[in-house]
């Protein structure tokens with residue numbers, strides 16, 4: 586059974602200190618499915634867009650073997666839109682606007698043939714929608730979940746319900762502090778683990794990622810990037826690479842989860858090299874694997 590991804594598909598306005606772009610393809614599902622498509626396929630997505638969504642984006646996703654049967658297109662409505670501005674320190678961004686548009690009345694419908702999916706990524710959308718998706722699945726075995734400050738601040742009760750049902754939660758360091766109400770990341774991780782997830786991954790932007798689980802911590806290095814153009818989607822690319830790799834080999838040992846974290850970091854590093862989804866559109870598995878080996882080299886010592 587394929588990998589099912591539910592989340593946002595949107596159009597982003599992004600400003601960095603070096604450039605800006607409007608109406609760029611974005612959304613959690615978009616980045617996740619592109620990143621995962623290099624490991625496994627087809628990746629099936631469930632989401633919604635309006636009639637202002639460009640057909641070229643749909644073609645590009647199809648070219649990556651993304652199954653779009655679960656994509657709803659609402660005539661006369663506007664696609665989800667998000668705007669943000671990055672600081673000179675690209676780890677810090679201010680959200681400028683979040684226009685839910687088609688998401689306001691969205692009811693996810695999982696196509697019949699995807700209801701048996703055992704691997705699911707709940708991308709960043711309203712926790713109530715994430716719950717709705719879980720309720721439609723017959724017996725999901727491995728559920729990976731992402732969220733963000735917008736939902737931690739605005740829908741915490743539903744988010745707590747989601748966390749009780751997921752295997753892996755992937756969030757960034759500031760979201761972990763906010764969710765746990767705890768400034769120390771290790772203490773925050775212990776508090777969040779008690780909320781439900783078996784494994785917790787805390788991404789630290791350009792400083793790598795931490796994996797917590799099995800009473801152990803793994804610290805993945807960060808790739809020393811000289812050219813970061815647009816950090817948008819890095820977290821989603823991470824989730825797609827991490828889960829896509831696990832979906833391919835179905836090995837849930839802690840040592841394989843560590844490799845999956847590094848493949849997630851590899852996909853995030855490609856994502857930030859170009860604006861919007863461009864960094865994930867034309868990769869080869871050889872490039873991905875070579876960067877994985879560079880990551881290995883970076884952190885091996887005796």
Ligand code: AMP
Nearest residue numbers: 593595611612667709817818819820821
């Ligand atoms: P990331 O940089 O990994 O946090 O993901 C950025 C993507 O998430 C952007 O392309 C946005 O379109 C999307 N996004 C931002 N805010 C939200 C939100 N509140 N709900 C769903 N998706 C969002």
